[in-house]
Amino acid sequence: MKNLTKITLSALLAAGLMSGCADKTERIDMHNDKGDQVMGLDYRDFNQAAAEAVQSMLMSGAVDKKNGDRYVLAISRITNDTMQHIDTDQLVKKIRVELLRSGKVVVTTAVSANGAEDEMSIKARELRGNDEFNQATVQKKGTMIAPDLSLSGKILQRNIRMDDGKQQVEYYFMLTLTEIKTGLAWWEGETVIGKRGSGKSVSW
Amino acid sequence: MKRLIWIAALAVMFSGCADKGSYVKVVDDSIKDDIKIENIIERVNSDSGLKELQIMGENESRDYMKLRYRVVWFDKDGIEVKSISENWQEFPVYKNADFTIHVVAPNEKAVTYRLFINK
Numbered sequence: 001m002k003n004l005t006k007i008t009l010s011a012l013l014a015a016g017l018m019s020g021c022a023d024k025t026e027r028i029d030m031h032n033d034k035g036d037q038v039m040g041l042d043y044r045d046f047n048q049a050a051a052e053a054v055q056s057m058l059m060s061g062a063v064d065k066k067n068g069d070r071y072v073l074a075i076s077r078i079t080n081d082t083m084q085h086i087d088t089d090q091l092v093k094k095i096r097v098e099l100l101r102s103g104k105v106v107v108t109t110a111v112s113a114n115g116a117e118d119e120m121s122i123k124a125r126e127l128r129g130n131d132e133f134n135q136a137t138v139q140k141k142g143t144m145i146a147p148d149l150s151l152s153g154k155i156l157q158r159n160i161r162m163d164d165g166k167q168q169v170e171y172y173f174m175l176t177l178t179e180i181k182t183g184l185a186w187w188e189g190e191t192v193i194g195k196r197g198s199g200k201s202v203s204w
Numbered sequence: 205m206k207r208l209i210w211i212a213a214l215a216v217m218f219s220g221c222a223d224k225g226s227y228v229k230v231v232d233d234s235i236k237d238d239i240k241i242e243n244i245i246e247r248v249n250s251d252s253g254l255k256e257l258q259i260m261g262e263n264e265s266r267d268y269m270k271l272r273y274r275v276v277w278f279d280k281d282g283i284e285v286k287s288i289s290e291n292w293q294e295f296p297v298y299k300n301a302d303f304t305i306h307v308v309a310p311n312e313k314a315v316t317y318r319l320f321i322n323k
Contacts, residue, residue: 051291051293055307058252097288098287102311103311
């Protein structure tokens with residue numbers, strides 16, 4: 001019985017010690033994160049690039065349709081030309097959300113450079129003539145709206161080795177808003193984010 | 205009588221400020237003496253219908269600073285209008301130099317704002 005008590009106490013003590021040693025996991029305040037910068041791209045960089053792009057777009061008047069109507073925007077190719085495995089939607093989604101909030105732009109999910117983002121718009125039309133579905137509820141031909149504008153761009157990375165052994169990494173967020181009717185770029189924006197740190201840091 | 209007129213005038217002035225509800229605030233005490241807000245220009249862009257805001261200030265210290273700002277927007281009823289501007293945005297402030305912050309409202313509903321400047 002004494003042995004059992006000893007073992008139990010030792011186990012409890014060890015567990016207590018180990019939990020004390022482990023670093024606590026904390027949830028980040030995404031609106032006020034003063035955590036150390038990293039050489040790679042993190043959400044703060046995407047926030048900054050997206051905010052600058054949207055502010056510039058709204059100020060330029062490129063998305064102001066006469067009579068207060070909304071433009072239909074298609075997402076074209078946004079190339080990740082960095083050494084990191086990033087999903088360019090981290091940038092594009094923020095821009096889309098903010099443009100939708102502006103009330104000046106609505107994004108089509110039926111067409112994009114990579115095919116339909118939401119294939120259901122087309123799939124649901126394949127129900128035409130299917131007796132199992134009330135045909136009055138199936139979408140009619142000619143109801144989808146084609147895009148007026150297209151958003152394209154790339155995220156570029158340049159690594160520079162400095163004389164003192166440090167490393168400088170430059171990230172370029174380049175975006176273009178093209179009017180599909182004419183093929184003319186109505187708006188272009190670039191945000192550059194530079195980071196300098198240890199040459200041993202890995203930025204991919 | 206004169207005193208009454210003064211009190212009435214002051215009451216009107218203060219109620220005007222409260223109704224407007226917009227302000228710019230330097231939130232960090234350590235930079236309050238160095239960062240001076242000199243001018244705030246507001247306008248509604250006639251093409252977009254969006255409110256634009258330009259804050260001009262000066263860094264009176266001898267140090268370069270990397271500051272941050274965020275803007276919270278509200279509609280005419282005082283309800284917050286969500287926007288990406290709520291996130292802190294970095295901006296450089298050079299020693300003994302002016303700085304400018306230029307922001308646009310996220311949509312036409314956003315009419316009042318609170319802009320915070322922090323370290």
